[in-house]
Amino acid sequence: MPHDHHDHDHAHAVLPPDPALRVKAIETILTQKGLIDPAALDEIIDTYENRIGPKNGALVVARAWSDPEFRAALLADATAVVAELGFYGRQGEHIVVVENTPQVHNMVVCTLCSCYPWPLLGIPPGWYKSDAYRARAVREPRKVLAEFGIKLPEGTKVRVWDSTAEIRYLVLPMRPEGTEGLIEAELCDWVTRDSMIGTGLPERPA
Amino acid sequence: MTRVHDMGGRFGDGPVQPGPEPVFKYDWHARALAVTLAAGALGQWSIDRSRHTRECLSPGDYARFSYFEKWISALADMLVDQGIVTREELASGQAAGRSPLAERALAAEDVAGVLARGGPSDRATQQAPRFAVGDAVVTRRPARNLHVTGGHTRLPAYAAGVPGRIVHLHGAHVLPDTNAHGLGEAPEPLYTVVFDAADLWGAPERAGDEVTCDLWDSYLRPA
Structure with a gap:
């Protein structure tokens, strides 16, 4: 029937339509079966809500801005360099850092799902996972950038990185004017999450 | 030839809507993530299988479901495909008994280690x-x-x-x-x-x- 909420060949069709109730049903069943420990769920949530997020990536960027040797090593083998900072793990096993220059602006998408460098940026924002971003970032990146308030200079080429394998990309934005003389901790405050995805630029902290 | 997830270059989607939002917009988003990761830690499927199961949602469901709805629905499908949970259990919302895989359950004290180890594909x-x-x-x-x-x-x-x-x-x-x-x-x-x-x-x-x-x-x- 056209108004059925679910496709009945799939097992999930027997679950309640409300997604919150779907999650609750699966959590209840798996807990009763001894397959998940509610305390482990709390631990996972706390990790991604409070401990792993864009401040990790911001530290990497700020250090690359202030330490040329670190920057060179980062561009050569980011996985090893960020692992030394403790930023390694699920959805960040293979990291490549791509550097913005006056000639090239880099931007990251996953058209097939929503791959994202979790250990450096945390859980992706809603817009990154949206159909609109996944569909459009590869074909009309400049229109998408305009929706983020970004207009690139005429001479700057866009290179969009579609994360189709387990390689995760972090954009190294250009160090902005007005940051001369700032120390690493101060530079971190200029690095926005979106500037590390390529849909934003560093911003003077409020 | 293609499935609905393969949407790169598609016309017709509206504007991207950036803006500030919490890490988890709703509590159930956080629960969906945690239940999926904890169930994955049982070691009964690969990340490639997880992705494929999400892609095998019907085009109608794939388009209608939000991100974490896709996750949780595909999780239910994999649990049944693997014989870990029955359709009857899903329908009733109650388990019929303890699972023989229970000894593999992810313990709270092991979460940090498991997330930090990840799953390298090289x-x-x-x-x-x-x-x-x-x-x-x-x-x-x-x-x-x-x-x-x-x-x-x-x-x-x-x-x-x-x-x-x-x-x-x-x-x-x-x-x-x-x-x-x-x-x-x-x-x-x-x-x-x-x-x-x-x-x-x-x-x-x-x-x-x-x-x-x-x-x-x-x-x-x-x-």
Whole structure:
């Protein structure tokens, strides 16, 4: 029937339509079966809500801005360099850092799902996972950038990185004017999450 | 040939709507993530299988479901496919008994270690890469799984049959096309291939813009 909420060949069709109730049903069943420990769920949530997020990536960027040797090593083998900072793990096993220059602006998408460098940026924002971003970032990146308030200079080429394998990309934005003389901790405050995805630029902290 | 998830380059989606939001917009988003990761830690399926199961949601469901709804629905499908949970249990919302896999359950004290270890996909292999940085290649057309009809692949349809150039070598990585279907890891050299936007779209937004994809050796032939 056209108004059925679910496709009945799939097992999930027997679950309640409300997604919150779907999650609750699966959590209840798996807990009763001894397959998940509610305390482990709390631990996972706390990790991604409070401990792993864009401040990790911001530290990497700020250090690359202030330490040329670190920057060179980062561009050569980011996985090893960020692992030394403790930023390694699920959805960040293979990291490549791509550097913005006056000639090239880099931007990251996953058209097939929503791959994202979790250990450096945390859980992706809603817009990154949206159909609109996944569909459009590869074909009309400049229109998408305009929706983020970004207009690139005429001479700057866009290179969009579609994360189709387990390689995760972090954009190294250009160090902005007005940051001369700032120390690493101060530079971190200029690095926005979106500037590390390529849909934003560093911003003077409020 | 394609599935609904393969949406790169599609027309008709509205504007992207950036804006501040909490990490988890609703409590159930956080629960969906945590339940999915904890169930994954039971070791009964690979990330490639998870992705493929989400892609196998019907096009109607895939389009209608939000991100975490896709996750939780695919999780239910995998739990039943693997015989870990029955349809009757899903329908009743109650377990019929304890699972023989219970000893594998992820304990709270092991969460940090498991998340920190991750699941690297690179593998040692004797296979030398066929291509070097700078080599000209052409991608397979159509984008399809050569092992399983309608099966999982990571070559997007928009990049099928398109000339490109190798810009990175990543060593050998698990091949999703086999691994998603229990046909083994079959590691192959993985490359980043850059495409000229004009070759992908005909009329690019600006001449010289580029798109890259990460593609396995068997997706490519020499140009």
